[in-house]
Amino acid sequence: MATVHKETERTYAGALDHPLSAERLPRVAGVRTGGTERLDAVYFDTPDLRLLRRGVTLRRRTGGHDAGWHLKTPGEDGSRTESRLPLADGSAAHLPPELLARTALDTRGRPVAPVVHLRTRRDLTLLVDEEGNTLAELARDTVSARVLGGAPPAPGPGPAPGAVDWVETEVELVDGGAGLLDAVEAELHRGGLDRAAQQSKLGHALAGRLPDGADADGWARPAASGPAERPAKSGSVGEALTAYLRVQAAALRTLDPAVRLDEADSVHRMRVHVRRLRSALAAHRRILDRTATDPLDHELRWFGKVLGRARDAEVITGRLGGQAEDLPPEGHPAETAARIRTWSGARYREAHRAAVRAMDGRRYFDLLDAVERLAERPPLKGRAARGRAEARRMLDRQRRRTARRLDQALEMAPGPRRDERLHRARKAAKRARYAAESVTPFAGRPAARLRKRAKGIQQPLGAHQDGVLGERALAGMAAAGPPDDRSAFGLGIMYARQRADAARQVKQAARARRRLAG
Numbered sequence: 397m398a399t400v401h402k403e404t405e406r407t408y409a410g411a412l413d414h415p416l417s418a419e420r421l422p423r424v425a426g427v428r429t430g431g432t433e434r435l436d437a438v439y440f441d442t443p444d445l446r447l448l449r450r451g452v453t454l455r456r457r458t459g460g461h462d463a464g465w466h467l468k469t470p471g472e473d474g475s476r477t478e479s480r481l482p483l484a485d486g487s488a489a490h491l492p493p494e495l496l497a498r499t500a501l502d503t504r505g506r507p508v509a510p511v512v513h514l515r516t517r518r519d520l521t522l523l524v525d526e527e528g529n530t531l532a533e534l535a536r537d538t539v540s541a542r543v544l545g546g547a548p549p550a551p552g553p554g555p556a557p558g559a560v561d562w563v564e565t566e567v568e569l570v571d572g573g574a575g576l577l578d579a580v581e582a583e584l585h586r587g588g589l590d591r592a593a594q595q596s597k598l599g600h601a602l603a604g605r606l607p608d609g610a611d612a613d614g615w616a617r618p619a620a621s622g623p624a625e626r627p628a629k630s631g632s633v634g635e636a637l638t639a640y641l642r643v644q645a646a647a648l649r650t651l652d653p654a655v656r657l658d659e660a661d662s663v664h665r666m667r668v669h670v671r672r673l674r675s676a677l678a679a680h681r682r683i684l685d686r687t688a689t690d691p692l693d694h695e696l697r698w699f700g701k702v703l704g705r706a707r708d709a710e711v712i713t714g715r716l717g718g719q720a721e722d723l724p725p726e727g728h729p730a731e732t733a734a735r736i737r738t739w740s741g742a743r744y745r746e747a748h749r750a751a752v753r754a755m756d757g758r759r760y761f762d763l764l765d766a767v768e769r770l771a772e773r774p775p776l777k778g779r780a781a782r783g784r785a786e787a788r789r790m791l792d793r794q795r796r797r798t799a800r801r802l803d804q805a806l807e808m809a810p811g812p813r814r815d816e817r818l819h820r821a822r823k824a825a826k827r828a829r830y831a832a833e834s835v836t837p838f839a840g841r842p843a844a845r846l847r848k849r850a851k852g853i854q855q856p857l858g859a860h861q862d863g864v865l866g867e868r869a870l871a872g873m874a875a876a877g878p879p880d881d882r883s884a885f886g887l888g889i890m891y892a893r894q895r896a897d898a899a900r901q902v903k904q905a906a907r908a909r910r911r912l913a914g
Contacts (some may be wrong), residue, residue: 397466398479398494405568407596408589411536412565416521421579423572430533433460437514439598440491442506443548445606445762450502453598454495456483460518467495468596486630490685497656501649504761510548512601514539523572523580531572532580537564541601548605560601561695564592607874617646631788634780636838637680638771644673645771648764655703656752663710663751667703670696672830673767679794679831683786685775692770695763703756709744712869713737714889715862723886726792732886739873787839791846793829795912798850802909818902822857825850852908856901863894863901870894 418424437457441447448452453469465481480721485492491508498507521534543550543558550558560848581591594600628634645801650772654662674696677689685716715734720733801824805817832839832847869890876883 398481398498400477400479402471402572403468403476403568404474404577405566406581407592408567408581408584408596409562410564410565410589411563412584412587412589413851414587416534416583417582420525420583422533423573424523425526426524426575428522428524430522432520435514435516435518438510438544439512439514439601440508441598442503442508443546444506445511445548446503447499447600448596448602448606451596452499452502453596454491454508455514455598456816456902463694465492465495467498467852468496485510492808494657498653499657500756500811501652501761501764505756505758505912507863510544510763511547512598512599513542513544514597516597519822523542523576525571528572532570532576533568534580535566535568537566537597539564539597539600541597543601543605547602550605562600564597564600565589570650583824616859629777629781632781632783633680633790633838634776635682635775636787636801636835637676637683637780638710638774638776640676640834641673641774641895642771644676645767646670648673648767650766652755653804656755658748662704662705663748664826665702667707669704670700671826672833674700675827675830677709679790679834682782682790683777683782685777685832688775689726689770692766695759695766699760699763706744706747706751708865709740709747710821711862712865713740716740716866716869719890723889727885727886727889728882732883732890735873735877735881735883735887739876740869754822754875784839786831788842791828791835791839791842794824794831794848794850798853799826799829799909802853802905806906806909815860817863818857818905820862821905822854825853825857829854837876846912849908849912852911853905856904856908860898860901860905863898866894867891 416427418427433455436459438457439455441454453466453468455466457466462480464483464654467479469479470476479495480500481492481494481753482494485494496508517538519536519538520770522530523532523534523538524530539560540561541559565584567577567584569577583621592600594603599606628638648666651662651669653665657667674693677684677693677696681689716736717740719729720736721729723729723732798821801817802821805814805821808817809816829850830848832843832850836843840876870887873883874887874891877887
């Protein structure tokens with residue numbers, strides 16, 4: 397697994413012709429020579445430089461103290477997150493699978509190849525405090541870059557590969573703060589240095605080869621969906637919804653590599669954000685252009701189902717595996733727990749592989765593009781300019797919808813039909829909860845109150861639904877097992893126990909329903 401750390405650095409064109417003084421630098425007690433390194437790095441990208449356009453760099457470095465594979469991704473605050481792997485995890489011809497997973501969303505499934513070979517002589521200067529701790533590093537980099545055949549051709553006549561040399565100064569914080577970075581920049585300005593037009597060496601080497609629409613740092617923003625969209629009015633329900641959608645879209649991007657790498661709870665978290673997006677679109681349908689949002693909701697529903705198959709297997713493993721360990725001796729707890737984990741584990745692995753296959757497909761990438769466009773500028777209608785009163789009307793509709801569905805379920809006799817109605821009520825409560833989240837704190841106490849009370853319905857009904865799924869899973873395991881399986885009796889005991897708390901869970905939801913009206 398890659399080691400990950402956050403770095404804050406700035407790059408300046410050229411280098412000082414005199415030593416840097418510590419006199420005007422906060423907390424800096426001395427300036428020390430850090431030695432010289434010779435670095436050799438090959439950068440990788442798609443033929444159309446999709447990584448660079450996103451501000452992402454992927455390289456294999458030899459030489460220096462940080463030799464290895466490096467993946468750098470931009471943060472919202474101007475910092476960059478760097479993931480590192482040892483050279484042994486890949487080769488000149490094959491990139492580490494983990495880094496390919498971490499860049500899949502940006503490459504959109506396109507092949508990755510070497511685009512630039514960089515050789516750098518790095519002369520380091522360390523800014524240290526009174527205890528000798530390094531606050532920041534200044535690197536005077538003398539760079540020689542050779543553009544490789546994997547890069548797009550330069551405009552105009554001549555062969556695509558080429559060479560370019562330059563000198564730059566890179567400043568990276570270690571234990572210092574942002575104030576130190578600003579103070580160093582002021583000193584460099586006094587010495588005649590300005591920030592480099594390209595903040596990455598790869599961007600410098602490929603300047604002039606970036607596709608149209610990329611800015612100075614290579615970043616290409618998602619295009620707006622169309623001329624009919626309008627920016628959200630300040631202080632409006634549309635503004636609150638826009639902010640919420642942007643949080644959910646960012647979460648999907650962040651969780652993409654986590655799901656691909658099968659990190660703990662990542663499938664569940666991504667599925668929750670998909671549901672939050674769907675809930676927001678449904679709850680706010682009166683202020684949105686549904687001709688634009690209904691097709692997106694259809695695709696979000698598809699992807700939620702893809703994730704749901706893996707999530708259901710996860711729930712079964714956690715719920716039933718733990719219950720099996722508490723069986724009496726005659727239920728053979730060890731054998732029963734092993735049987736459950738083998739059965740559900742196989743289904744989880746199959747479902748996870750199917751989810752990753754879907755995430756490698758055009759349909760998924762188109763979905764994420766559509767979510768980004770939605771978050772950038774939602775298709776708001778005129779009533780989106782209204783204030784808290786509009787948000788509170790939306791909350792009241794969600795409250796009444798949840799109450800109506802739960803009342804219908806509670807009137808029915810126990811059985812499969814009521815189970816289905818309770819499940820529908822649970823989904824309504826979840827939508828109400830997420831709808832309330834989308835306008836909190838904009839709508840004030842009504843939103844916070846509905847969020848809490850809807851959760852009070854959702855949770856016991858969720859436990860009830862887990863019991864329904866548990867029954868089905870246990871019946872499937874028993875039917876698939878051999879007649880002499882020692883775990884069969886344990887599976888039967890557990891089947892009988894799945895609904896032991898059903899009446900209590902329904903009563904708890906009914907009590908929460910009465911509070912919902914208050």
